Amino acid sequence: MKKNINILVVGVGGQGNILFSKILGEVLLNAGNDVKISEVHGMAQRGGSVVTYVKAGEKVFSPLVDRAEADYILAFEKLESLRWLEFLKDNGILIYSDYEIPPLSVITGAYEYPDVEKILQTVGVKACRVEVKKLLSQLGNSRVQNTLMLGFFSRFLDIDEALFKKSIERNVKKEFIEINLKAFELGRRIEMCEVEK
Amino acid sequence: MKKLLLGNYAVARGCYEAGVKVATAYPGTPSTEITEAIAQYDEIYCEWAPNEKVALEVAIGAAIYGKRAICSMKHVGLNVAADPLFTASYTGVNAGLLIAVADDPGMHSSQNEQDTRNIAKAAKVPVLEPADSQECIDFVKIGFEISEKFDTPVILRLTTRVAHSQSIVEERPREDVLFKYKKDIQKYVMMPAMARPRHEFVEKRLKSLKEFSETIGINKVEQGTQKMAFIASGIAYQYVKEAYPDAWVLKLGMVWPLPERLIKDFCSQFEKVYVVEELDPFLEENIKAMGINNIVGKEIFKLTGEYSPSFIKRAVENKEIEVPYKVKQTLPPRLPVLCPGCPHRGIFYVLSRLKDVIITGDIGCYTLGALSPFNAMDSCVCMGASIGMAHGISNASDKKQMVIAVIGDSTFVHSGITGIIDAVYNGSDILVMILDNSTTGMTGHQDHPATGYTIKGEPTYKLDIVSLCRALGCVAVEEINPYKIKENVEKIKQLLDLPGVKVVIAKAPCRLHRRYKFTISKRYIDFEKCKNCRLCLSLGCPAISLKDKPTIDANLCLACGMCEDVCKFGAISSQKEQ
Numbered sequence: 165m166k167k168n169i170n171i172l173v174v175g176v177g178g179q180g181n182i183l184f185s186k187i188l189g190e191v192l193l194n195a196g197n198d199v200k201i202s203e204v205h206g207m208a209q210r211g212g213s214v215v216t217y218v219k220a221g222e223k224v225f226s227p228l229v230d231r232a233e234a235d236y237i238l239a240f241e242k243l244e245s246l247r248w249l250e251f252l253k254d255n256g257i258l259i260y261s262d263y264e265i266p267p268l269s270v271i272t273g274a275y276e277y278p279d280v281e282k283i284l285q286t287v288g289v290k291a292c293r294v295e296v297k298k299l300l301s302q303l304g305n306s307r308v309q310n311t312l313m314l315g316f317f318s319r320f321l322d323i324d325e326a327l328f329k330k331s332i333e334r335n336v337k338k339e340f341i342e343i344n345l346k347a348f349e350l351g352r353r354i355e356m357c358e359v360e361k
Numbered sequence: 362m363k364k365l366l367l368g369n370y371a372v373a374r375g376c377y378e379a380g381v382k383v384a385t386a387y388p389g390t391p392s393t394e395i396t397e398a399i400a401q402y403d404e405i406y407c408e409w410a411p412n413e414k415v416a417l418e419v420a421i422g423a424a425i426y427g428k429r430a431i432c433s434m435k436h437v438g439l440n441v442a443a444d445p446l447f448t449a450s451y452t453g454v455n456a457g458l459l460i461a462v463a464d465d466p467g468m469h470s471s472q473n474e475q476d477t478r479n480i481a482k483a484a485k486v487p488v489l490e491p492a493d494s495q496e497c498i499d500f501v502k503i504g505f506e507i508s509e510k511f512d513t514p515v516i517l518r519l520t521t522r523v524a525h526s527q528s529i530v531e532e533r534p535r536e537d538v539l540f541k542y543k544k545d546i547q548k549y550v551m552m553p554a555m556a557r558p559r560h561e562f563v564e565k566r567l568k569s570l571k572e573f574s575e576t577i578g579i580n581k582v583e584q585g586t587q588k589m590a591f592i593a594s595g596i597a598y599q600y601v602k603e604a605y606p607d608a609w610v611l612k613l614g615m616v617w618p619l620p621e622r623l624i625k626d627f628c629s630q631f632e633k634v635y636v637v638e639e640l641d642p643f644l645e646e647n648i649k650a651m652g653i654n655n656i657v658g659k660e661i662f663k664l665t666g667e668y669s670p671s672f673i674k675r676a677v678e679n680k681e682i683e684v685p686y687k688v689k690q691t692l693p694p695r696l697p698v699l700c701p702g703c704p705h706r707g708i709f710y711v712l713s714r715l716k717d718v719i720i721t722g723d724i725g726c727y728t729l730g731a732l733s734p735f736n737a738m739d740s741c742v743c744m745g746a747s748i749g750m751a752h753g754i755s756n757a758s759d760k761k762q763m764v765i766a767v768i769g770d771s772t773f774v775h776s777g778i779t780g781i782i783d784a785v786y787n788g789s790d791i792l793v794m795i796l797d798n799s800t801t802g803m804t805g806h807q808d809h810p811a812t813g814y815t816i817k818g819e820p821t822y823k824l825d826i827v828s829l830c831r832a833l834g835c836v837a838v839e840e841i842n843p844y845k846i847k848e849n850v851e852k853i854k855q856l857l858d859l860p861g862v863k864v865v866i867a868k869a870p871c872r873l874h875r876r877y878k879f880t881i882s883k884r885y886i887d888f889e890k891c892k893n894c895r896l897c898l899s900l901g902c903p904a905i906s907l908k909d910k911p912t913i914d915a916n917l918c919l920a921c922g923m924c925e926d927v928c929k930f931g932a933i934s935s936q937k938e939q
Contacts, residue, residue, distance in 0.1 A: 176695065177697065186365070186527070189365050189527060190365060193363070193364075193365055193529065198529065199365060199527070199528070199529060200493075200526055200527065200528045201365065201526060201527040201528075202522055202525065202526045202527075203367070203525050203526070203527070204469065204525070205390050205391060205393075205469075205470065205525055205805075210697035210698060210699070210700060210726065210729065210803075211695075211697055211698040211700065211903055212695055212696055212697035212698075213695040224528075225599040225600070225602040225603040225606075225670075226596075226599045226600050226602075226603040226669065226670045227522055227526035227528070227596075227599070228522065228600075228667075228669045228670070230669045230670065230671040230672070230682070231671070231682050231684050232682050232683060232684050232685060233671070243692065243693070243695075244695075246688045246692055247688075247692055247695075249686045249687070249688055250684045250686065250687060250688075252685065252686050253685065254685040256685075265903075266693075266906050267693050267694065267695035267696075268695075268696065268698050268733065268734070268901055268903070269693040269694050269695070269696075269733075270693050270906070271898060271901070271903070271905065271906045271907065272733065272734055272898060272899075272901070273898075273907060274693075274733075275692075275693030275694075276693070277693065278690065278692065278693070283688060283690070287686050287687065287688060288686075289686045306916055
């Protein structure tokens with residue numbers, strides 16, 4: 165059995181965070197791991213900043229990932245990658261979507277949406293940006309960002325591709341299986357980012 | 362087959378396997394999914410009750426009749442259900458009665474942090490605390506056995522990180538459990554003459570439960586290789602195991618009453634023992650009361666919020682985490698907001714424009730009206746409190762202060778009705794606004810008596826809120842369309858001036874609810890006509906943001922049309938600019 169892996173899935177309430185974690189969790193389970201997932205429900209879902217933890221390995225006790233403990237952060241919204249960055253462990257990898265959802269504090273003009281790329285460079289973190297906006301318009305569906313990101317992330321894990329597809333088929337509503345598998349494959353074919361080459 | 366299961370779903374699965382016949386609840390995060398998942402099993406009668414008190418009474422009835430029953434709620438719900446709980450402890454059960462209560466350390470979606478173990482101790486009922494999804498299934502079954510063996514309701518205490526975490530379980534088949542109903546007024550009619558001997562029974566029962574806790578397998582010592590010792594239960598146990606896998610741990614599955622001999626014996630083997638528990642020093646104080654003094658608890662572990670493995674390590678070793686990547690500047694906060702198209706937005710926009718009015722709020726999506734840009738709420742205490750508090754404020758000011766109470770439809774049925782009865786009876790001059798979105802929105806679209814559907818989605822009698830409010834004696838009861846902002850400003854001002862209790866029902870279904878179909882005619886801004894006054898931004902709609910001028914994101918717009926109503930220059934319409 166491999167060493168434990170800690171993943172943070174962050175974004176904005178309503179972006180498919182929980183479904184992504186469920187699909188990924190099942191993949192990790194079927195690959196022979198103990199798995200725990202901690203989700204966010206209730207008030208935080210109403211467009212607030214949300215985080216879900218996915219942990220796998222020989223034996224997992226706590227469902228939480230703390231600061232400086234995540235091997236990977238998957239951010240479905242650009243600004244949110246900054247908010248959770250302290251959770252990344254030394255040499256951990258941030259995979260983030262270029263999708264922007266301005267929070268109300270930006271909409272009302274109280275804050276400016278920050279230059280995420282510039283800040284990430286200053287901090288000096290290993291980061292892969294996924295051009296989600298462009299790819300989603302290729303697919304003609306804006307609701308499959310999570311499976312697209314899963315496709316890209318699947319290449320960081322040494323797990324058979326078929327397990328991912330099986331898990332998508334089991335967890336996505338029947339009428340949306342095809343588009344989600346397409347998004348997964350598109351994500352898996354994205355050119356690998358510098359940090360992992 | 363092994364599978365990943367959410368803690369709450371595992372509780373439901375445990376109920377199915379334990380042969381439960383009746384399940385009741387009022388929805389409340391983080392407990393809601395227990396009852397939603399039970400509703401999937403045809404073998405179990407299941408209902409949403411108007412509130413937790415009624416829900417528990419229904420479950421007590423079922424258990425006395427001889428069918429295993431579960432009643433689920435969040436921690437604050439147990440306060441509502443405390444009245445029947447304390448006496449059900451006296452009557453005892455027949456078939457088992459389990460009360461699943463989900464506490465919320467960290468207050469992810471609650472108005473206070475409250476430790477259910479204190480109420481359980483006061484009510485003198487046993488408490489089991491699972492630490493993962495498999496234990497959720499197992500402890501439900503053990504809970505029913507204890508309930509029947511000792512003739513007592515049993516509390517299954519969950520916390521958010523158990524209720525809302527997925528871990529691996531194995532499922533087993535359902536068993537049938539049958540008890541016969543027997544009339545027994547000495548046991549089930551709690552008037553003073555009969556209650557006195559039952560109190561004696563309760564004290565004796567607590568003693569035998571204490572004895573039982575010494576031998577029950579879910580209280581166990583896990584040997585370590587390092588001379589370091591912990592006592593923990595529930596999620597705190599998992600944090601300890603991750604932080605110190607080689608330490609000795611006394612894992613308590615039953616946290617009330619406590620196994621005194623087991624604890625004394627464990628503590629005597631070590632120089633010091635760390636007691637790790639979120640929220641109150643419940644174990645710590647009760648262990649100290651046993652005369653054990655070598656324990657370390659809240660002097661190093663915090664009283665508020667959630668724990669984590671690294672928090673425990675930091676507290677024990679007194680050192681900080683080193684964070685490798687830090688963002689130096691302040692990021693724009695992202696608080697929860699009312700969804701695009703939400704009917705509550707129109708009401709809070711109107712309320713935010715009224716002057717010299719105190720607005721008492723309540724628990725639900727509409728609590729978000731307290732936040733920017735509306736800032737249209739002065740208080741939020743508990744379910745139903747808005748109406749009672751409005752009445753209190755009005756009378757305390759000799760009726761000089763204008764007060765509006767805001768409450769949702771589900772919350773109104775839960776505990777708003779009695780508030781109106783009180784206000785009318787005592788001659789109040791308040792305006793009550795029932796924001797009726799035809800569902801329980803915040804917890805994820807559960808039905809209630811005023812939606813006309815049961816938990817299984819079957820049609821049922823639909824409580825008529827308008828007729829009800831008239832029958833309660835309100836001087837004016839009017840339904841309004843929350844999306845008609847201009848109209849509503851005038852209407853609300855007029856009603857505020859009337860004496861007596863007035864009710865406005867702002868009726869429009871939740872935009873995210875699958876049951877309701879909406880015609881979509883998205884709005885666009887004509888930049889020629891737009892004077893950049895930014896009034897539309899004060900709606901706080903996530904679909905409208907500021908570029909050079911306000912712009913509507915067609916992906917997010919749900920075509921509610923409120924921005925069109927607010928715009929003074931006719932710049933917003935459903936016609937896309939050419």
